[in-house]
Each structure stands twice: as C-alpha cells, then as structure tokens.
Amino acid sequence: MEQTELVFIPFPIIGHLASALEIAKLITKREPRFSITIFIMKFPFGSTDGMDTDSDSIRFVTLPPVEVSSETTPSGHFFSEFLKVHIPLVRDAVHELTRSNSVRLSGFVIDMFCTHMIDVADEFGVPSYLFFPSGAAFLGFLLHVQFLHDYEGLDINEFKDSDAELGVLTFVNSVPGKVFPAWMFEKENGGAEMLLYHTRRFREVKGILVNTFIELESHAIQSLSGSTVPEVYPVGPILNTRMGSGGGQQDASATMSWLDDQPPSSVIFLCFGSRGSFGADQIKEIAYGLEHSGHRFLWSLRQPPQKGKMEFSSGYENIEEVLPEGFLHRAARIGKVIGWAPQIAVLAHSAVGGFVSHCGWNSLLESIWYGVPVATWSMYAEQQINAFQMVQDLGLAVEIKIDYNKDSDYVVSAHEIENGLRNLMNTNSEVRKKRKEMKKISRKVMIDGGSSHFSLGHFIEDMMDSKVI
Numbered sequence: 001m002e003q004t005e006l007v008f009i010p011f012p013i014i015g016h017l018a019s020a021l022e023i024a025k026l027i028t029k030r031e032p033r034f035s036i037t038i039f040i041m042k043f044p045f046g047s048t049d050g051m052d053t054d055s056d057s058i059r060f061v062t063l064p065p066v067e068v069s070s071e072t073t074p075s076g077h078f079f080s081e082f083l084k085v086h087i088p089l090v091r092d093a094v095h096e097l098t099r100s101n102s103v104r105l106s107g108f109v110i111d112m113f114c115t116h117m118i119d120v121a122d123e124f125g126v127p128s129y130l131f132f133p134s135g136a137a138f139l140g141f142l143l144h145v146q147f148l149h150d151y152e153g154l155d156i157n158e159f160k161d162s163d164a165e166l167g168v169l170t171f172v173n174s175v176p177g178k179v180f181p182a183w184m185f186e187k188e189n190g191g192a193e194m195l196l197y198h199t200r201r202f203r204e205v206k207g208i209l210v211n212t213f214i215e216l217e218s219h220a221i222q223s224l225s226g227s228t229v230p231e232v233y234p235v236g237p238i239l240n241t242r243m244g245s246g247g248g249q250q251d252a253s254a255t256m257s258w259l260d261d262q263p264p265s266s267v268i269f270l271c272f273g274s275r276g277s278f279g280a281d282q283i284k285e286i287a288y289g290l291e292h293s294g295h296r297f298l299w300s301l302r303q304p305p306q307k308g309k310m311e312f313s314s315g316y317e318n319i320e321e322v323l324p325e326g327f328l329h330r331a332a333r334i335g336k337v338i339g340w341a342p343q344i345a346v347l348a349h350s351a352v353g354g355f356v357s358h359c360g361w362n363s364l365l366e367s368i369w370y371g372v373p374v375a376t377w378s379m380y381a382e383q384q385i386n387a388f389q390m391v392q393d394l395g396l397a398v399e400i401k402i403d404y405n406k407d408s409d410y411v412v413s414a415h416e417i418e419n420g421l422r423n424l425m426n427t428n429s430e431v432r433k434k435r436k437e438m439k440k441i442s443r444k445v446m447i448d449g450g451s452s453h454f455s456l457g458h459f460i461e462d463m464m465d466s467k468v469i
Contacts (some may be wrong), residue, residue, distance in 0.1 A: 004104050005104060005106060006463065007036075007039065007105070008038040015360065017040075018362070020111065021038065025055055027456070038060050041083075066086060067085075076192070076195075080194055107121065111131055128204070130208045131211075132208055136212050137170040138389075140223055141385060144168050146199040156180070159180055160177060162178060170217075173393055181382045182380065182407070202230070208232050214445070214455075215441045215442075216442070219393070233459045235459065251338065258298070259346065264350050266353055267352050268425065270290075270300060273358045275406070276302060279304070279411075285412060285414045289413075289421065293418045293421040296334045298336050299335065299336070299337045301319060354372065354375065356400065358379040371439030375397065375421065376400060379406040384404075387399070398420060
C-alpha cells in the first residue's frame with residue numbers, strides 16, 4: 001500500500017520533541033496510511049536522548065552535527081544560525097526519503113521555532129503546517145504584537161518592566177508588560193528579532209496545530225477563527241503520560257515510595273522545569289515558607305548551570321549546604337527534598353494536592369489532566385504570560401508570583417510563599433473546583449466525539465487532500 005509521508009521538524013529541546021512525538025503517534029493511529037519521519041537536530045548542549053516509539057509508522061532521522069559559532073550563551077542569534085545551517089541537511093534528507101516510488105510526500109509539520117524549513121517544503125511543492133506547543137492565547141499574543149510592530153510602529157520596549165497593558169483579542173484581560181516574554185526585549189542578542197521573524201512566518205503556513213482544546217481556551221480559539229490567521233486546529237492536550245524526562249529509576253522509586261506513605265491530596269509538589277533553579281537567598285525563603293505553611297511537601301531543588309553556559313539545571317551534590325541549618329531535620333516528618341523529579345508520576349499520585357509550577361505549557365496541561373491545582377511561579381520564556389492567563393483569564397491557578405524572572409535579583413519572601421501555599425491547599429477554593437471539572441473535560445476531548453478528536457480528524461483530511469509528489 002502506498003504510504004503518505006509526513007515530515008516532522010521539531011525544535012530540539014525535550015518539551016517540544018516529546019509533544020511532536022505524541023501528536024505523530026495520534027496521527028498514525030488514526031490514519032494507518034500515514035507514515036511520519038521525525039528529523040532530529042542536536043544542540044551542542046542538553047540531550048534529546050530517550051526519544052523512541054513502538055510504532056512502525058514513525059521513524060527518527062538524526063541529522064549530522066553542525067558547526068555553528070563559538071557562542072556559549074543561548075541567544076536569538078545562536079538559534080537562528082543553528083537552524084539556517086540545517087536547511088541543506090533537511091533538504092538532502094527529504095530527497096533521500098522521496099526516492100522510493102511508494103512514498104507520497106504530503107507535507108511538513110514544523111515547530112514554531114523552525115519556520116526556516118517552510119522554504120524547504122516550498123521547494124518540494126508541499127504545504128507546511130505549524131505545530132505550536134504552547135496555548136492559543138499566546139499564539140494570538142505573538143501575532144498581535146508582530147502586527148503592531150511591523151505595521152503600526154509599536155516599540156515593544158515601552159512595556160519592559162512596566163505596568164502598561166496591551167489589549168490582545170485572545171486574552172480576556174489586557175496583558176501587562178511585566179508578563180511579556182523576556183526575549184521580546186532582547187535586542188542585542190537577537191531574541192526580539194527571532195520571535196518577530198518566526199511569528200511573521202506563522203502566517204505563511206496552511207494551518208496551525210495548537211496544543212490546547214476548545215473547552216480550555218474557548219475565548220482565544222474563537223478570537224483566532226475567521227481572522228487572517230491560517231486555520232487553527234486545537235488538538236490537545238498532547239501529553240506523554242508514560243514517562244518522565246530523564247533522571248534515575250532508583251531516585252524515582254524512593255520518591256514514589258515516600259508519596260505512598262502520605263495522606264490523599266496532602267502534599268505540595270514544587271518543580272520548576274529543566275532550567276528552573278534559584279540563588280541561595282531565594283532557596284532559604286522557599287524553605288522558610290514551606291516550614292511556616294505546615295503543609296507536606298515534595299521539593300525538586302536544582303542547581304543553576306554555570307553563568308553564561310548553555311546547560312540545564314542539575315542536582316546538588318550536597319543539598320544541605322544550600323538549605324537553612326537544621327531544615328531537613330525539622331521537616332523530615334512532613335517533607336522531602338529531591339533533585340530530579342518524575343513529574344508525570346508525581347502529579348498522577350493521589351497524595352499530591354497542589355503543584356507549585358514554573359508554568360511551562362506542558363506542565364500546565366499535565367496538571368489539568370491530573371486535576372492538580374497550581375500555584376504560579378513563572379521563570380522564563382512565555383511562562384509569565386501563561387501564569388497570567390491561568391490566574392486572571394481562566395481562574396485555574398492561584399498566584400505566588402506571576403512576573404518573577406529567574407534572571408532578576410528579586411527574592412520572593414517566605415511570607416508571600418506561605419500565603420500562596422495556603423491558598424493553593426484551600427480545599428474549598430473555586431480553583432480546586434474548576435480543576436476537578438477541567439480534568440474530566442480534558443480527557444473527554446481526546447476520545448471519539450470530543451472536540452480535539454474531531455479537530456485532529458479535520459487536519460488529517462486536509463493532509464490527505466494535499467498535493468502528491
């Protein structure tokens with residue numbers, strides 16, 4: 001049987017890669033005539049290991065390593081150069097893929113940060129679709145800011161560290177400048193121009209797959225429909241609920257065994273993502289806030305990378321050195337401090353009753369899937385605007401700090417943390433009730449008759465109608 005081939009080009013960090021793999025699995029499961037090749041690029045830092053699948057319809061092609069520059073800090077300039085040097089490699093790999101007469105190339109599905117590859121799809125005469133791993137409200141925000149910048153002369157820097165607000169159609173409330181992604185203000189290292197470049201190119205694709213669902217972001221999705229934006233397919237929540245993101249099996253077993261001994265919905269889980277780390281002063285304030293709250297806790301505490309290095313946070317060799325004296329002893333009855341955390345498994349555990357999160361979109365969707373209320377403590381990227389949306393627009397989270405930035409000198413006080421934790425664990429809160437309902441909805445949308453199931457089917461029909469090569 002002739003196979004209809006899709007090429008996936010994800011951005012090479014684990015959150016984007018994992019989401020791309022999961023949607024590839026959904027597509028091939030729904031339509032057996034599809035086969036998908038996922039091209040893997042590799043940064044000179046971090047790791048993309050652990051990507052595998054038991055599907056015969058999905059394969060990985062790891063592209064050859066590339067020389068970029070001697071830059072050692074992640075920047076817009078670095079990422080742009082990194083993607084440009086991959087264009088000929090992707091072109092050659094697709095040529096190799098289409099040599100077989102039994103392969104019918106149907107299109108490219110590219111990550112939001114890989115829009116350079118639209119040009120390669122055009123060379124092969126097939127459409128490009130965008131996979132947007134964040135939410136629909138943030139998609140609308142980027143498109144709106146890019147339009148205002150290009151056509152109405154908006155100076156984005158007017159909003160830096162500012163209470164000034166911007167009305168955005170995909171948000172119910174006006175968005176304050178202090179929750180704009182920090183990269184939007186980074187002119188020297190190319191962050192702002194990189195975001196604007198990719199967002200301009202969003203408008204060139206045939207459609208945009210968004211990792212969200214209508215019932216979660218109804219206002220944002222309705223705002224995008226019928227506009228000049230390409231067709232939006234809300235196909236989420238796209239989650240990998242079968243694995244963590246690295247770490248050790250032994251450490252995970254000890255963590256899960258500890259949770260087994262805790263009462264239902266009693267534990268606060270603190271976890272801040274692969275780049276989530278704090279300075280010594282902030283660590284002490286978190287420890288005091290936890291201690292004063294009196295709640296049980298599981299705290300994933302990570303060490304910052306060397307300044308200026310393109311690395312992710314790592315575990316401490318001696319965790320006692322950075323904690324207040326005697327803290328581990330005093331908290332031994334109710335708390336556990338760990339390094340890496342098996343986040344999916346922890347959120348799925350019945351003992352967990354609250355989640356202090358950096359508000360990465362994948363983590364927010366995971367918390368919704370398992371019905372765990374969130375206290376927002378955003379760190380970087382688009383997390384501040386995600387936190388703002390969850391608290392202000394959707395009422396699905398409480399705030400510890402919406403506009404925190406890991407690169408700032410601001411220290412959130414133990415008092416602020418304690419208050420946030422008490423609000424998080426309020427058993428009668430509206431947030432907790434809404435979470436319980438959204439958990440049910442998030443599971444229904446993915447099965448036959450659900451909104452995301454229908455939207456994915458619509459995308460597949462469009463792909464099957466694409467030009468044959």
